[in-house]
Amino acid sequence: MAVTGILLVLFLVAHMLGNLKIFTGETAFDHYAHWLREIGTPLLPSTWFLWIQRTALLAAVLAHIGAATVLAVRARAARPVKYAHRKKVNGSYAARTMRWGGVIILLFVIYHILDLTTGHLNPQGDPGNPYGNVVADFAPERWYVTLFYTLAVVALGFHLRHGAFSAFRSLGQQTPAGERRARAAALGFAVVLCAGYLVVPFAVLTGLVA
Ligand code: HEM
Numbered sequence: 381m382a383v384t385g386i387l388l389v390l391f392l393v394a395h396m397l398g399n400l401k402i403f404t405g406e407t408a409f410d411h412y413a414h415w416l417r418e419i420g421t422p423l424l425p426s427t428w429f430l431w432i433q434r435t436a437l438l439a440a441v442l443a444h445i446g447a448a449t450v451l452a453v454r455a456r457a458a459r460p461v462k463y464a465h466r467k468k469v470n471g472s473y474a475a476r477t478m479r480w481g482g483v484i485i486l487l488f489v490i491y492h493i494l495d496l497t498t499g500h501l502n503p504q505g506d507p508g509n510p511y512g513n514v515v516a517d518f519a520p521e522r523w524y525v526t527l528f529y530t531l532a533v534v535a536l537g538f539h540l541r542h543g544a545f546s547a548f549r550s551l552g553q554q555t556p557a558g559e560r561r562a563r564a565a566a567l568g569f570a571v572v573l574c575a576g577y578l579v580v581p582f583a584v585l586t587g588l589v590a
Pocket of ligand 1: 395399413414416434485489492493496497510514529533536577578580581
């Protein structure tokens with residue numbers, strides 16, 4: 381769970397930073413997107429590194445879901461007889477929504493790839509002009525796309541907050557103060573990541589990026 385989670389978080393941080401390049405203008409953003417396909421050349425042929433990264437990401441997602449399933453099955457096996465009165469589950473809202481949060485994020489990623497990578501669900505869908513695709517996607521009249529992205533990113537935020545909290549708690553001091561610090565650090569991390577993602581659609585929606 382943790383190793384694959386860390387890999388996915390590294391991707392999320394890199395992707396968020398890359399998206400912020402949209403504020404440096406169309407030429408710079410499209411150049412950056414082109415560079416993503418050229419990483420590793422001339423040692424590797426063009427787009428090979430991208431495909432290696434895609435394979436690693438897919439493997440990490442599958443292993444993350446696999447590990448979550450094993451943990452859920454193990455937890456159920458530990459308590460084969462259901463509680464007659466199920467006590468209110470302890471833990472934060474984020475902790476209790478990990479499973480459905482994960483499903484929502486997975487569905488979002490499938491939609492998102494068809495939207496901004498393959499272009500099938502994008503109003504422009506030009507592989508050579510990712511900047512134009514993003515601007516066309518989050519245009520004011522398509523406010524519902526921004527709304528959908530916002531809901532998905534907030535779901536991602538809750539998921540990350542709990543995941544990061546578990547990681548920080550394992551690594552930090554096992555005391556009430558250590559736990560408070562882990563909670564605060566996880567919340568800070570999730571908020572920064574959500575804001576970093578959402579600033580792009582909202583900049584297009586409000587005309588700051590056009
Ligand atoms: C909300 C703001 C976001 C924006 C503006 C955005 C933008 C983009 C763009 C422009 C691409 C295509 C890149 C290219 O083909 O050159 C892309 C690809 C992708 N994005 Fe996002 N993204 C956002 C959020 C997310 C989130 C939250 C996730 C994960 C949960 C995500 C996961 C991916 C993946 C997996 C790809 C495919 C990468 C590949 O081609 O292998 N994105 N995104």
